[in-house]
Amino acid sequence: MADATALVGASQAVDDDQVPDATETLDEQARAEVWSRVQQARSVKRPHTLEILAAMATDVVELHGDRLFGDDPAIVGGFCRIEGRAVVFVGHQKGAEVEQNVARNFGMPHAEGYRKAMRLFRLAERLGLPVVTFVDTPGAYPGAASEERGVAEAIARSIQVMSGLRTPIVSVITGEGGSGGALAICVGDVVLALENAIYSVITPEGCASILWRTPDKARQAAVAMRLTALEQQQLGVIDGVIAEPRQGADAEPEETAVRLREAIVAQLAQLSAWDVDELLAQRYQRYRRMGAFVETTPISTPRPERHGITDRLRDLLGSSRGVLIGESGPLRPKAADDVDEPPLREDL
Amino acid sequence: MRSVVLLMPIKLPFRSRTRSYPPDLWTKCPGCQEMLYEKQLEKNLRVCPDCGHHFRLRVDARLAQLVDDGTFGERDAGLESVDQLGFVDQKPYPERLAAARAATGIRDAAIWGTGTMGQHRVAIVVMDFAFMGGSMGSVVGEKVTRAAEAALAERIPLIAVSSSGGARMQEGTLALMQLAKTCAALGRLSDAGIPYLSVMTDPTTGGVFASFAALGDVNLAEPGALIGFAGARVSAGTIAETLPDGFQRAEFLAAHGFVDLVVPRAELRDTMAGLLSYLAPRPMARSIEGNGSGDGLLTRPLAGALAPRPREVVHG
Helix, strand or coil: CHHHHHHHHHHHHHHHCCCCCHHHHCCHHHHHHHHHHHHHHHCCCCCCHHHHHHHHCEEEEEECCCCCCCCCCCEEEEEEEECCEEEEEEEECCCCCHHHHHHCHHHCCCHHHHHHHHHHHHHHHHHCCCEEEEEEECCCCCCHHHHHCCHHHHHHHHHHHHHCCCCCEEEEEEEEEEHHHHHCCCCCCEEEEECCCEEECCCHHHHHHHHCCCHHHHHHHHHHCCCEHHHHHHHCCCCEEECCCCCCCCCCHHHHHHHHHHHHHHHHHHHCCCCHHHHHHHHHHHHHCCCCEEECCCCCCCCCCCCCHHHHHHHHHHHHHHHHCCCHHHHCCCCHHHCCCCCCCCCC | CHHHHHHCCCCCCCCCHHHCCCCCCEEECCCCCCEEEHHHHHHCCCECCCCCCECCCCHHHHHHHHCCCCCCEEECCCEEECCCCCCECCCEHHHHHHHHHHHHCCCCCEEEEEEEECCEEEEEEEECCCCHHHCECHHHHHHHHHHHHHHHHHCCCEEEEEEECCECHHHHHHHHHHHHHHHHHHHHHHHCCCCEEEEEEEEEEHHHHCCHHHHCCEEEECCCCEEECCCHHHHHHHCCCCCCCCCCEHHHHHHCCCCCEECCHHHHHHHHHHHHHHHCCCCCCCCCCCCCCCCCCCCCCHHHHHCCCCCCEECC
């Protein structure tokens, strides 16, 4: 089981940690627990959008194509009825077996996937149907073809379309909520998540390889990013967590679908009572207030220092000394704008 | 540095020594390996006179180049990020922030304000890559959003000059939510018919490219700027694809239809002013009724919208 291997993997990784760092004091059990959730969220056995819909909805009709380039199998969408209520659904789709998963590109959409999603969002708006989205992706596909077709523009545009869509939107993170590729179809009036789902700005491996300079620290990164559903709820990024059956969503997909249906139907019933303008104002505010900052009085904004006579004197003494002792390197801190190397690869 | 301090012959009781050395007189151009004289480089807007390599600009230099002298007024200068996650990697996030503030002299990776470009009053956001890789956290997202809201309230064009590695990982999903926040604000701007000019400079990647930078009514880019969604190493390493020539460079983006014009730095200001003469909203233009921006901002009195906001702490 994914669980068992996750736990074993975690303890091995802890043994390997020779270099002490600031996170070393962290409770290792918590680290293992978070990582087991990451493993669960990624489990191929977990029900994906089409399986969930097969269990919780009727009259599912999948629609295909973005009308611009092609049809992305990593994002599915179309019509269905949930307890008799017609909705437009859009979701990431992974495959349960290796072959299917390859065909689905492991749930990593290209630009055309998001453009298909936008097409369906606009259709829902025109038809007055609510939108339900299912989020489960490691992230948008980072390949050359994806860049050529403008996956970033598609993500930005999709976020914008959702934020102004004149119909209710319920989003559910069912597995991996990976970065902008997830957010592109996860801008809702209400955002829910399954208990073992995760939501993060970058994959734990990506975060670790940038900030720790090795992907082996993914477990620390997973803890530091607070990516579990419950922590995301505490942060206010998601509105509710749907408890999974005791054995997890992968073991009991039917029961999971029932719980999802109940939660989604309850939200749709509430949202459908809202006036659309009020709904949009609330949706705007939902995202408008996200972020953590303080407003201080900007009296003492430090500006780069000017070089007065004392500075110059000091420079003179300091740098000559530095040359004498052969430490000219560390004596000259690089001015920030001298750094002209490739940027940190903080992809989303 | 500490050991060096101990070796000093005279210890003068003035400011910290760490920033007191003059910048190098010569800079090596990464484009042509030529050694460039700093003063000449400055005079040439930090563009290599030999090969045309565009060095990154600090926020002050960028503003000085784009906005008319003496017209820029910074807004919301006091915004500072809060370590909501208690994020610790090899260093705690507050320490990284403090180090970045000390090194750059700015409080976060973006500055916004209003000023004029020729005859046009504009709201302008400028990012600075020197501050934690120009990463977008809550403060950058908030500034872009406030700039967009102010542009909407005042009905003046919005300009964003991007330079960023992406979302700030230390703020987790709160940083990710800035994508949604900024795109939503730009949506309202667009609905109200206010133009938005996006200028992408080296580098514009990740979450910034996948949000406000990509959404300009007109997208400009500086020559050779790295612009892309995911790092080239991610694409090359993980996906094992060979990358085409000039992949993720400004010219590549222009060839694929995501950038309108690649503009050399010396022509940037005039190009932007020329575009504004077409884009700038007519003074009395009215927004389309019932366009989804039931926001109150359009109807709020101008003075109210412009008044300084009260101090507040916003938590996600």
